[in-house]
Amino acid sequence: MAPLNQHFRILNTDPESAARCALLSTPHGQVLTPAFMPVGTQGTVKSLTPDTVKALGAEMILCNTYHLYLRPGHQLIASLGGLHSFMNWGGPILTDSGGFQVYSLGKLRKITPEGAIFQSHIDGSRHRLTPELAIEIQEALGSDIMMCLDECTPYPATFSEAEASLSLTLSWAERSRKARADSSPQALYGIVQGGMYPDLRKRAVEAIAAMNFDGCALGGVSVGEPKALMEQIVAETTPLLPADRPHYLMGVGTPEDIVKAVDCGIDLFDCVMPTRCARHGLLFTNTEKVVIKNARYRKDNGPLDSECDCYTCRNFSRAYLRHLYVAGEILAMTLNTLHNIRYYMRLMEQIRDAIGCGQYAAFKSRFLKDRQRVET
RNA sequence: GGAGGGGUUCCCGAGCGGUCAAAGGGAGCAGACUGUAAAUCUGUCGGCUCAGCCUACGGAGGUUCGAACCCUCCCCCCUCCA
Numbered sequence: 001m002a003p004l005n006q007h008f009r010i011l012n013t014d015p016e017s018a019a020r021c022a023l024l025s026t027p028h029g030q031v032l033t034p035a036f037m038p039v040g041t042q043g044t045v046k047s048l049t050p051d052t053v054k055a056l057g058a059e060m061i062l063c064n065t066y067h068l069y070l071r072p073g074h075q076l077i078a079s080l081g082g083l084h085s086f087m088n089w090g091g092p093i094l095t096d097s098g099g100f101q102v103y104s105l106g107k108l109r110k111i112t113p114e115g116a117i118f119q120s121h122i123d124g125s126r127h128r129l130t131p132e133l134a135i136e137i138q139e140a141l142g143s144d145i146m147m148c149l150d151e152c153t154p155y156p157a158t159f160s161e162a163e164a165s166l167s168l169t170l171s172w173a174e175r176s177r178k179a180r181a182d183s184s185p186q187a188l189y190g191i192v193q194g195g196m197y198p199d200l201r202k203r204a205v206e207a208i209a210a211m212n213f214d215g216c217a218l219g220g221v222s223v224g225e226p227k228a229l230m231e232q233i234v235a236e237t238t239p240l241l242p243a244d245r246p247h248y249l250m251g252v253g254t255p256e257d258i259v260k261a262v263d264c265g266i267d268l269f270d271c272v273m274p275t276r277c278a279r280h281g282l283l284f285t286n287t288e289k290v291v292i293k294n295a296r297y298r299k300d301n302g303p304l305d306s307e308c309d310c311y312t313c314r315n316f317s318r319a320y321l322r323h324l325y326v327a328g329e330i331l332a333m334t335l336n337t338l339h340n341i342r343y344y345m346r347l348m349e350q351i352r353d354a355i356g357c358g359q360y361a362a363f364k365s366r367f368l369k370d371r372q373r374v375e376t
Numbered sequence: 377g378g379a380g381g382g383g384u385u386c387c388c389g390a391g392c393g394g395u396c397a398a399a400g401g402g403a404g405c406a407g408a409c410u411g412u413a414a415a416u417c418u419g420u421c422g423g424c425u426c427a428g429c430c431u432a433c434g435g436a437g438g439u440u441c442g443a444a445c446c447c448u449c450c451c452c453c454c455u456c457c458a
Contacts, residue, residue: 040412064412067413222411251411270410276416277409280416330415333415
């Protein structure tokens, strides 16, 4: 394991909650947390250049082991100098292990104790993804943070299903730990599963903590369960996590989800929401839910979000953005994604500022109240 | 001038005696999206006082219990021949 004090250093903690600011150090630079990682599954944050992603304030992005393994292949990427060089992203990269694909590609996959057997969604060919192979791929890619292969427990799951799934994830975690090269500069995070059962979550945290990973992730959340249940699981599980390691809530979430989870001590987030929703025409602002294709914006000459400092908001009207979207123009995706990512980045900046000055509770309640107004 | 083919709900386009407010696209309108099989998917899509009624398949008549579908005339459009 990389020495902990070098990977994660807490800068300050909020007096009234578990929220904290920290500095995450990786071979490709540092990341201030709480941080949101834009998702770049296939080695690209869809529709944006890496320059733009960086300029928007993103310090670390997420890429996907399974997808890059299938296409173009990790060995090819390694032979071309690694993922950073291949995609021209100089900052830190976290690679998801493919565990989520074990879940999302459910119909194309079979799970055995050894690993997951996938049928490629691209050409139907069969592949066996084991914890060891997931590490090998991530080492070939050269990501800064690797994730253990896990089984993302579906919802709903009975206790015994969740328990069986958890023990598989834990055994895979142990194998991942052993598979990783001793001298590796790449961090490795374990993943806490356990479904919606607090007892299993507790057991998972204890086991993962005992394996001494560089960071602890909470997985298997926002898989279709009621929102209140997710919040409950996060609230009950986070206090059990080792305080001196980064806490990563995988696949979450909406701005509200993030603000609430930071309160529980989560440091890292990733989610397709800002990028996917942007491509589908849903744009985030603090004052209004903007579905840019709606007819009401046809003649709206105002900026998308007057509070936002992004290129889209500074230069284009809602009427133009609607036109681009409705016309199916490729620029719509770029401008929309650019804004949504900037919205998330500004949110994280505000979160870190609020923690920095010990005002997180006030920030949180004000933010949630504002968002409630937006939704209604 | 002659010979064919055709006019269907916003558009394209099926239907060719009843089960037709009329397939299927498109456009329009709205919704969903949480470790990306997603520039995707879903709903809606004549009107109303909405388990019913009204208005609709170029126009006018006719046949029939019943017509978008059959017959007659008229009006347009397209192709070929002169």
